[in-house]
Amino acid sequence: MSVPAGRATHRGGAHERIRRTTELVPPGRVASYGQIAEITGGVSPRMVGYAMAALEPGSGVPWHRVVNARGEISLPPGRGREEQRALLEAEGVSFDERGRIDLETYGWRGPAASAP
DNA sequence: CTTTTGACGCGTA
């Protein structure tokens, strides 16, 4: 164990771990920033947002499946808000009149839900 | 080394 100690079990960028957790979200489902943070561990919901903001186009990360705790798209208009909604609707995710997603229906159940 | 820049969540009124 030649690890410097401190930090989580793995080192590397916090963004990298967040990115990996985000990639676990299956199509047609959405996860909140807080949920991604909780699953990643050791990071705050804020950090997830910061990590998403640092993503590059074509990174392969399903960033569009990350929404806020209310089931709304957090991106500001003109910054990809419409694009995120279009991507989600293409996966079968429905929005209500207020532009919100029912997390009880489309919310991701966590990595355990993907594994029997 | 310092400074800048952000895609949140939650409590309280």
Add this chain to the structure above:
DNA sequence: CTACGCGCCAAAA
């Protein structure tokens, strides 16, 4: 329902 404040931390220049 709205509004405001606080906590939180990293990566890039």
